[in-house]
Amino acid sequence: MRWLSDNALERLREAAEWPDLAGTRYEAIEQIGQGGMATVFRVRDTVLDRMCAMKLLRLPDDTTGIGPRLRLESRILADLEHPGIVPVHDAGELPDGRPFYVMKFVRGQRLDDVVHDGVDLAERLRIFERVCEAVAFAHSRGIIHRDLKPENVMTGEYGEVLVLDWGVARVLVDRDGGDAESDAAHDVAAEADRPVTRHGTVLGTPGYMAPEQASGETGEIGPAADVFALGGILWFLLSGEHPLADSTDYMPPVSVAVPPRLIAISQKAMAPVPSDRYASVDLLSADIRRFLEGNAVGAYRETLWDRLGRLARRHRVAILLVLAYLLLRVVLIFFDRR
């Protein structure tokens, strides 16, 4: 028997995990992502001859609730038809028993990589607005993402912005009444609703997780939890630093100059008490838009100097024209008197 190094063992482990796509329309090309229980492969759809991404469980599993969660995720994505949410093409079960779904293969960069590449502030805020639009749409469909963070946002090669990984999303459904089909959906939703996995891990990412989510208070988790996470993403876009997982101070000191009005927007979105945050993602997005247009933002109380400075920046061209005109008049008067 040949001797296998630890390195070879790891490679063989990956090989053994390779999905069995026999009898499906897909061919696995390469593994492009891996989480605790699910793996994402780049696959080729042999019927349409196009690249897709396939997310599947690492192992068949009907005891931990991960399988139903993956199926629910595919149904959530199917329901969320929006340019900012990655579309799902197919879902099912592999011959080896693992549930999977197939989605668009996004060529581009993760948001954290985009920021580290030094994109300018206006472009970062444009991306942030696109993220807000996608999340606001999901909220309008009764779905809370619960794990928004830069790593779950992709920017495509044509400027598109996509929110990914709806694996721990919460479905706000009416649990009373309903037919058999919706009852079953409720069971899955209830399973996906668990704030704590059976392995004892709170769902979400420290720093981007609202206090009510971190404490496991499932009933308290609503759109405000996503508003909090968006505040964290905004902070990351402004500073290049992830927010701290500290309930008293989320924002680490940064070396870059950040406009105080944007800091205030981020702070308001990340208020520890949900009722102190923006009441909706739309309101958060509107404040960003006001900043970009040079208007006063709701999260920041301006002093007189702040206001004058903002107005000066906003009407810079008009002010320069007036000053130029006045200067010209002064020069003309001066030469007339001579």
Next chain:
Amino acid sequence: MSDSSRSAAVGGSFPPTRHSLLADLRADEPDVRARALDALARLYWRPVYKHLRRRLGLSTHDAEDTTQAFFAHALTADVFESYDPRQARFRTFFRVCLDRFAANEYRAAGRQKRGGHIQHVPIDVEGAERELERAGVVAVSDPDAEFHREWVRSLFGLSVESLEAWGRETGRQVHFSLFERYDLDEAPGDRPTYQALSDEFGIPVTQVTNYLAAARREFRRIVLARLREVTTTDAEFRAEARDLLGVDVQ
């Protein structure tokens, strides 16, 4: 049953029913017990030998002697009678039995074995010693984790052997060679690209993709079939499969 026919019989990766290794080990019929023990020994002798060498510091001769004696003892005594699947995984129980045997019963069993010159398990001591040499000095802080690591190494090593046999017997040597180059290459660093493999083997990239997928599928089936052979319950089989394919062995 050959490895290839066994793997073919597995079909899907997680068969719904299985025979009980435990029942076979406890069977009244000596033939059934011997077959079950043979399956165990093929997988376990290396981890056992290395455990005795590394953990207990036995000499080459004593480790070989004790390995043989332990399997002989397991065949004749009711070593696995007290195993309760609810308490621990079988390989953990197995290692505890080995430690107990090595500590308390080696002398008696050794005398018996040496007197009878019985050799039940084909042991490649030189091969095992070469492996120990290649692995270098390893500090064993967690004997169970170390035993598990060697168990995985043995399981995968036997499975690779079976995969090679599958390639040879079914005319899929290129499949195995590609698998060997891409998934079994010992060298650290980047793997060869599919394009590089395509150039090396003189086949299109799509064929590289398909052949590799087929070899991996077969490898997975072989691993799970072997795992099924040496676990005692469906729950243990699934737990071991989950650990083997989903958790870092480090």
